[in-house]
Amino acid sequence: MDLPDAMKEVAGAAARAVGIDYCGVDLLEQGNSYTVLEVNGTPNWHCMDAPIPNLLADYLIEEDRKK
Numbered sequence: 001m002d003l004p005d006a007m008k009e010v011a012g013a014a015a016r017a018v019g020i021d022y023c024g025v026d027l028l029e030q031g032n033s034y035t036v037l038e039v040n041g042t043p044n045w046h047c048m049d050a051p052i053p054n055l056l057a058d059y060l061i062e063e064d065r066k067k
Contacts, residue, residue, distance in 0.1 A: 006032075006033065006034065007027060007029075007034055010025075010027060010033075010034040010036065011025040011027060011034075011036075014036045014039050015039060017039075018039050020039065020041055023039050023040055023041055024039070024040035025038075025039050025040070026038045026039075026040070
């Protein structure tokens with residue numbers, strides 16, 4: 001997945017700030033910048049009943065089709 005450089009920089013800085021090599025970083029886009037919402041040491045969906053993986057997959061497919 002191709003991400004904007006600014007998003008990569010913020011996510012990487014958040015991971016380094018908490019000392020995690022592998023993690024999920026939740027970001028909120030605000031204008032031309034990003035705000036870190038949380039850093040997840042175990043980025044997965046196994047505890048959620050919501051259909052997040054399917055919704056995410058559908059969203060990514062639709063975004064790809066727009067290109």
